Amino acid sequence: MSKGHCLCGSVSWEYSGPETWACFCHCDTCRRNCAAPVVAFIGVRLDHFKWTGQTPKYYASSKGVKRHFCDTCGTPMAFEAEHYAGEIHLYAASLENPQEFKPEFHVHYEHTLDWLHMADDLPKYPNSKT
Ligand SMILES: [Zn+2]
Ligand SMILES: [Zn+2]
Numbered sequence: 798m799s800k801g802h803c804l805c806g807s808v809s810w811e812y813s814g815p816e817t818w819a820c821f822c823h824c825d826t827c828r829r830n831c832a833a834p835v836v837a838f839i840g841v842r843l844d845h846f847k848w849t850g851q852t853p854k855y856y857a858s859s860k861g862v863k864r865h866f867c868d869t870c871g872t873p874m875a876f877e878a879e880h881y882a883g884e885i886h887l888y889a890a891s892l893e894n895p896q897e898f899k900p901e902f903h904v905h906y907e908h909t910l911d912w913l914h915m916a917d918d919l920p921k922y923p924n925s926k927t
Contacts, residue, residue: 799839801891802850803872808865809850810874810887812841817884819898820926821915824905830856830864831873834913837889837898838876846885902926 802809817840822828827836853874855863861879866872876886889898903909906921 799897800849800893801887802893803853803867803870803874803891805867805870805872807851807869808848808853808867808872808874810846810848810891812846812887814842814845816840817842818886818926819889819901821900821903821919822905823903823907823909825908826858827876827905828908830858830876831888834910835915837900838886839889839892839898840881840884840886843883843885 798811798813800809800811819839820837822836822838828834851868853865854868855865855877858864863877864873865875865877867874872891873888874891875888889895889900892898900917900919902920902922904922904926905924907923
């Protein structure tokens with residue numbers, strides 16, 4: 798069982814079972830949404846996931862996409878999209894213990910900021926993975 802929470806603790810979540818993916822996204826949309834140079838994602842199955850505190854609000858950043866956030870402290874909480882039916886993508890930095898995160902690859906690598914240097918040998922997909 799892995800757990801996570803927002804800055805103020807009002808919104809929290811937990812999931813069990815294997816992650817559907819664990820990656821870094823360098824796309825401009827995720828970057829702006831999180832105001833971070835790169836975003837670390839954990840994908841989990843919706844039927845193994847639940848919100849355990851206050852239900853977050855969401856912003857529909859494009860058609861069929863929900864970007865959940867804490868209505869109290871503003872922390873981005875999750876990405877959910879019709880084109881990833883049955884799963885939800887959480888932010889590794891929200892984990893109770895973010896050290897648990899084991900990234901496997903990068904997506905949208907062609908949009909990486911020139912001043913961001915990440916020393917790893919993980920696969921780097923120029924756009925999305927598939
Ligand atoms: Zn909060
Ligand atoms: Zn992205």
